[in-house]
């Protein structure tokens with residue numbers, strides 16, 4: 180199949196970076212900052228160093244090389260010394276922001292009057308206001324890190340008990356879920372996009388809680404069907420679970436960050452695994468980029484390489500035409516995100 184280099188890319192899940200503060204050489208493109216002596220150079224870093232050449236640190240050149248024209252940014256991490264308006268000016272791509280549900284819950288609880296229904300009403304108001312403001316392209320939830328993805332139906336009595344006892348939101352499953360439900364209902368009523376962190380990504384997320392399959396009970400709720408739900412990081416390493424959920428629920432999408440770039444050199448193998456269950460029309464490229472422009476760049480480069488390889492094999496097998504394959508690649512790299520987050524089409 181043809182080279183996909185010319186297809187424009189929207190990065191459907193990433194974080195901001197600070198062009199003025201490049202990372203230390205030993206931290207460059209590391210999945211996680213090592214605490215030891217830095218032994219253990221990854222193949223990803225070796226490849227990036229070889230391919231970047233003189234473009235190292237040059238965000239405009241790197242983004243142009245990979246065709247990145249849009250970014251859907253979760254500004255909730257890392258903390259940068261400037262606001263997101265400044266980031267949008269500096270980034271060499273069109274930037275759309277997400278609002279973290281947990282930040283809205285904290286804001287609502289800061290005005291605590293002791294009644295959990297009042298707190299939930301404030302969450303609803305804040306969520307609807309954020310979505311109507313035109314400032315945000317959707318919501319993001321990191322509830323996986325806090326009280327887990329197995330979000331239970333709201334239990335008013337237990338949530339009120341936790342609030343009355345002064346338990347922090349992050350330490351009370353009932354309180355956190357009561358407030359999260361309110362935000363999710365507002366999202367569903369307005370047809371908003373909600374991204375959920377799933378899969379590995381943080382050492383403080385216990386392995387038994389990371390699979391997106393824990394979202395099944397929530398996704399089965401009829402009231403949630405109005406929301407477009409994005410499973411972040413393809414639930415990595417639980418790709419089959421993520422793919423199954425996309426296959427079951429027509430309002431569920433899957434972000435490919437973690438496959439690209441961190442699965443290198445197994446990107447195409449991981450993509451095949453996901454495609455075994457997930458309809459390709461609801462897979463979305465994302466890089467989970469942060470810290471330095473090379474992360475976004477190499478993720479997009481590897482995605483184009485893997486898509487060309489995997490879709491090319493399907494064309495050779497006679498499973499689809501070359502133009503079908505091209506349409507699927509354009510969908511994963513640009514069109515589906517453009518539709519979800521309202522980029523120009």
Ligand SMILES: [Zn+2]
Nearest residue numbers: 193194253467
């Ligand atoms: Zn992320």
